[in-house]
Amino acid sequence: MKAFADLFQTLDETSKTTLKINALAHYFKHADDKDRIWTIALFSGRRPKRAVTTAQLRAWAAERSGIEPWLFEECYPIVGDLAETISLVLPDASETSQASLTDWLKALAALASEPEEARKTFVLDAWDCLDGTERFLFNKLITGGFRVGVSQKLMTRALAAASGKDEAELAHRLMGDWTPLTTSYHALIEADDPASARSRPYPFYLASGLEGAAHDLGPVVDWHAEWKWDGIRGQVILRAGEVFVWSRGEELVSERFPEFNRLLDVLPEGTVLDGEILGWQDARPMPFAALQKRIGRKSVPTKLLREIPVVIYAYDLLEWRGEDIRAQPFEQRRAALVRALADLPETAPVHLSPEIKASDWNALAKSRSTARENSAEGLMLKRRTSPYLAGRKRGDWWKWKLDPLTIDAVMIYAQSGHGRRANLFTDYTFAVWSGNDLVPFTKAYSGLSDAEFGQITAWVRKNTLQRFGPVRAVAPEHVFEIAFEGIQASTRHKSGVALRFPRMLRWRRDKPVQEANTLDDLKEMLNLYG
Template identity: 65%
Template sequence: MKRFAALFEALDRTTKTGEKVAALAAYFREAPEEDRVWTIALLSGRRPKRAVNATELRTWAAEVAGLPVWLAEECHPIVGDLAETISLVLPEPRHASDRTLDGWMRELLALTGRPAPVRRQAILDAWDRLTTAERFLFNKLITGGFRMGVSQGLMTRALAQATGVEEAVLAHRLMGDWKPATTSFESLTGAHDPEADASKPYPFALASPLEAEADSLGLPEDWFAEWKWDGIRGQVVNRAGAFALWSRGEELITDRFPDLAPLRDFLPLGLVIDAEVLAWTGSGPMPFAALQKRIGRLNVPKKILTEAPAHLLAYDLLEEAGEDLRPSPLSHRRARLEAILAALPAGLPISPSPLVTFDAWEALGEVRLTARERNAEGLMLKRRVSPYFVGRKRGDWWKWKLDPYTVDAVMLYAQQGAGRRATLFTDFTFAVRDGDDLVPFTKAYSGLTDAEFRQITDWVRRNTLERFGPVRRVPPQLVFELAFEGIQASLRHKSGIALRFPRMVRWRQDKPVAEIDTLDSLRELLAISETQSRG
């Protein structure tokens, strides 16, 4: 754990990419192999199931520190991080420990499902043997909020430097459903058995937002255009002994979409397809809200399977007959994909994502404006000669999204943020007018600068009317322009409306509350959106 804490400190004290990579590479060369595996897992999002909840940790820490629980709770929003708060209020440890990261992680795994008194004693014993810095990391590992300021791509680069294995090869090996407690460092980085995990997907290629004019990309004939679908990005893997559907977040979601199971019997073996999972009607994709009913459900009721059947719109072929096609030009991969899908029996829940034909950027821009009518978010632009790369590579793939919807609303409630913004009020609840009343309809917490948040925080502190725990009610005076990607009816909200991805665009210091938008205007927008969705 001491070595891991030293790595965390080295990464935390620099913003330079080269220094972060060097520190990680040195760790991957020198740390015990079991600790290396856990570090790889933690930096790629594979965190163990939480053995202790936040309330228990806060209560136990207050008891050990001799503080009333309410005081510990008041400290949390000021420090901004529960793990750090606990590490600071605890008394100095009476013992020391040389236990490795692997040892501590296995102890946490062993606590899962144990009675509360057993878990309490184990956590207290650990706190009594760890330094403040080590306790902070230990608490982070318990709560599942672990962050080291290092992306998975940066970690993979460092691992490549330490092992001599190519980054692209390592990125592929680290995909899939491997468990750090049962996986060796050699199996991740050494001689690799291609059949060790037949269901393993490839790292996803990602597009960058198009911020310049489309005609800056050059000749239209050098590009493919297709719709940017509003669904779940996924890879279908069909190899000998394995049929799997993976989300972009490396979550195995095969069982959540049983209506896609027939593909196993008809897709050729040795195939990997990059696609979008959508809820589907006979005429095309349904709104994301229909698919959302299925997300997070381990067992999907027959009613929802009937109302929102799943369908795959395929747009890339990554592997055919066991051959890795990713280095091939997109035009070649696309042609082979269409040939494979054309040979399948009719009625299967898969089809190629249609290409949008165009011969001029201006004409394509006009087509883009019809995206919402197709339940799409805009267009994807992909260079015809592009390989299927790992991660985000600017220049070859662009997402040309529609401009978001906007609404002017007034802030009613404010709450402090977390992490580095823990001392600032950044999380706001907004309302629109409904006659003479103000109706709350959404929350937002991003989009403004730190300077603006500081100015708003000063105002909130001077103008607080009531407190409800960490939430403060303020007079309805500050107006903001909010942007959002979609709107849908909601029975859970008083307003009857829910927004998708709301965020603050501007603090409208120039606009009075009397001129904010109304609930009727949102209902009109909802009606338009629903009409467009029905085609």
Template identity: 70%
Template sequence: MKRFAALFNAIDQSTKTTVKVAALAEYFQEAPEEDRIWTIAIFSGRRPKRAVNTTRLREWGAEVAGIPLWLFEEAYPIVGDLAETIALVLPAPDTETDHGLTHWINALRDLSQVEEPGRKAFVLDAWASLDPTQRFLFNKLLTGGFRIGVSQKLMTRALASATDKDEAEMAHRLMGDWDPATTTWSHLILEDDPAANASRPYPFYLAYALEDEPQKLGKPTDWQAEWKWDGIRGQLILRDGKHFVWSRGEELMTDRFPELARARDFIPDGTVLDGELLAWGDGAPQNFNALQKRIGRKTVPKKLLSEAPVILYAYDLLEWGGADLRQTPLQDRRATLETLCASLPDDAPVRLSPTVPFDSWDTLAQTRTAARDAQAEGLMLKRSDSPYLTGRKKGDWWKWKLDPLTIDAVMIYAQSGHGRRANLFTDFTFAVWNGNDLVPFTKGYSGLTDEEFRKITAWVKKNTQQRFGPVRQVTPHHVFEIAFEGIQASSRHKSGVALRFPRMSRWRHDKPVQEANSLEDLNEMLKTYG
């Protein structure tokens, strides 16, 4: 654990990418191979399941620290992180251990089978033998909440440096459904593993938002335009007589979309398609509300399969006949994809996402204004000769989204944030007018600067009306412009509506509370955009 703690400190204490990459590369060269695998897994989000509930951890932490539980509970929201709070209040360790990361993870995985007295004894013994940083990391693993600022790109750069292999190859190897408990460093990083290759997706190519006018991209004839669909980005993989569906977030979703199994009847083995998973009805994509009924369901009842059938709207071909096409120009990949989709029957679960024709940037700008009518968020612009790269790259792919919908709302509740913002109020509940009453309808957590968060925090402390645990009810006084991507009816919300991706876009110092929008305004938006 000492080596892993030293790595954590090196990464946590620097903002320089080069320093982080160097620290990771050194670790991947020198740490035991089993610890390297678990480090990759942890930084990739493959965390052990929670072994002890947080209520017990708070009680045990207060007990070992010799402080009353109420005092611990008061300190917790100030620190903003349970693992860190416990690490800070515990006394100095009275022993020392040199167990590695894998030892602790294996012990935590076995802990779920132990009765509570045994779990408590194990946790207290661990706290007594670990220094503060190691305790913090142990607590993170214990709660299943380990998150640290290591991007997939940073990790693949470090692995490439440590192994003298290509960075894109490293990114590809880390994709897929590998298990740190059963794989080895050699199988995952060094050797070719045909079994893993069958289900492994390619790293997704991600676009940057277009900030300048599209005219700066050059001649329109060099570019392909497509609708930016509001669904779930995914890859459909057909290899070894099986099919696999992966989300952009590296989640295997094959069982959630059983309709796509029929793709094996029409599409040959050795094919990988990139596209958007969309609810489909009446010969066209449906809005995100229809798809949302399917999200989070691991099994889908027949009724829902009938009400919200899903297709893959394919817009790129990454593998064909078992050959990797990513370095082939987009226009050639697209031509092969069009030929493939033209051969599919009308009821196939895969369809071709059409391109958007245009002869000038002005024409395309006019077309873009109709994106919501097409159930899209805007447009994608892709250079016709572009390869399919790994991760987010500037130059060849751009997303040209519509401006968000906005509404002015009144802040009525505030809650402090976490981590570095634990001492600031950053999580707010907003309301609109319904007659003379304010009706809550959404929450917002982002969009303000640090200075604005400090100002609103000072105001909240002086204008709290009531406290409900960590939540404070405040005097209705401040109006904020709330930006969002979509709106839908919701029986779970008192307002009857739910917003998609709400955030604070502007603090309306110029607008009095009485001029905030109303529930009637929201319902009109629901009629238009819902």
């Protein structure tokens, strides 16, 4: 654990990419194989499942440190991080642990099946034998909240430097449904594993948001345009007589979409499609809210399969008859995709994402303005000569989204943020008018500058009406313009609506509270765009 703690300390103390890569590469060269595979897992988002609740950790930390629970709860929002708060209030360790990172993570993996008293004993014993940084990391790992300022791409670069393997090959190897409990460092990084390769997806190519004018990209003929669909980005893989469905978050979701097994009858072995999984009814995409009903299920009941059928709107072909064709220009891959889907029966759960053709950028902008009517969020622009790369490489793929929907709302509750914003009120609840009453309808915590958050924090402290734990009810005096990407009906919210990706666009200091929008305005938006 000490070597991993030293690595974490080095990474945490620098913002320089070169120093982070060097530190990681040194670790990967010299660490034990078992610790290396667990480190790769942690830095690629494969954290152990939470075995202890945060309420239990807070209670045990207060008990071990000899302070009252209320005092611990007062410290927590000031520090802004539970793992750090616990580390700071606990007494110094009375022993020294020689256990490795692997030892601790295996113990944590087994902890979930233990009774509460055994879990408590394990945690208290761990706190007694770990130093400051080690204890902080242990707390992060046990809460499932381990994060560090290192992207998977940066970690892959360091791993390439340490192992001598090609970075693109490593990025591909790290994809998929592996865990350190069942996979060794040798099997993942060094050995050829046909069984694993059979189901492995390709690293997804991610588009960047278009920030300038579209015509700055050059002649429109150099670009392929299509709708930006509002579904689940996924890859459908046909290999060895099986179908594997992967989400962009590297989750194997095949069991949730059994419809795609029918593709074995109409597409050849060694086909990998990249596209958008959409609920599909009456020859058009269903709202994302319908698809959400299937996302959280491991298996989908027959009734839901019937009510919310899905298709993949394919927009790229990554592998054809077992050959990786990602290096080919997009235009060639698109032509191959068109040929592959040309003669499929109408009942096949795959459709070709249509090209949006235009003679110039103005004409394309007019098409973009109709995106919501076409159940889309805007346009995707792909350079016709571009290969299929890994990750977010700027220049060849762009998201040209519609401007967000907006509504003016009144702040009625405020809550402290976390981390560096722990001393600021940054998380707000907003309401709109329904007659003479304010009805809460959404929360938002991003979009303002640090200076604005500081001004609002000072105002909240002087204008708190009530406290509900960490939440403060405040005087309804401030209006904010709330931006969001979509709206849907919701039985879980008092307002009857739920917003997609809400954030604060600006603080409307110029607008009196009485002129904020109404619940009827939201319902009209729901009728238009829901």
